[in-house]
Amino acid sequence: MSSYRGKYDPADFIVPPQLGKDGKSGRIQCYLQSGHERALNILARSGVFPFEERNDVVRWCIKAGLEKLSDMEPILINSVMRRTNLMIAMAQEEIERMKFFEAFDKLRTAVSGHMGRNDRAMARDLVKRYRDQIEKMPDEPERELRWKIKYLDELDTFKHLEVDE
Numbered sequence: 001m002s003s004y005r006g007k008y009d010p011a012d013f014i015v016p017p018q019l020g021k022d023g024k025s026g027r028i029q030c031y032l033q034s035g036h037e038r039a040l041n042i043l044a045r046s047g048v049f050p051f052e053e054r055n056d057v058v059r060w061c062i063k064a065g066l067e068k069l070s071d072m073e074p075i076l077i078n079s080v081m082r083r084t085n086l087m088i089a090m091a092q093e094e095i096e097r098m099k100f101f102e103a104f105d106k107l108r109t110a111v112s113g114h115m116g117r118n119d120r121a122m123a124r125d126l127v128k129r130y131r132d133q134i135e136k137m138p139d140e141p142e143r144e145l146r147w148k149i150k151y152l153d154e155l156d157t158f159k160h161l162e163v164d165e
Helices: 034-046 054-072 074-116 120-135 142-163
Strands: none
Touching: 034 054, 054 074, 074 120, 074 142, 120 142
């Protein structure tokens, strides 16, 4: 579950540094104006966009700039951009799936620990906190709503804990 709760679809901003386990990545080093560097830091820390660090902003800017240039001169790099965008979409989906499985693996482990210590109240409280956070997930865009529903459906496997005995 991401801490970002803004109005933008995170999938539009996540540009993974590497595309999957077998994906290749490259490193670029360049000088830039101090104002641009400061702007990258501000954007990364603002919470307005779903960036976690400056490198996330840089990767997104490069992707957005290349898409703009590809629109201007489609023959030049259009096929490369299409393949890359497809791979990025697949990587973004994998990131979301991993976050989903990680969240519920951690919940199952914690609930099992509480139940093993015969502390049903703690297990119930934890499930309730998860439900509260999931219900705060955005309903838009549609892709985010689908993930929210998937989280809520999976959380229903713990419904027996949410009822007072």
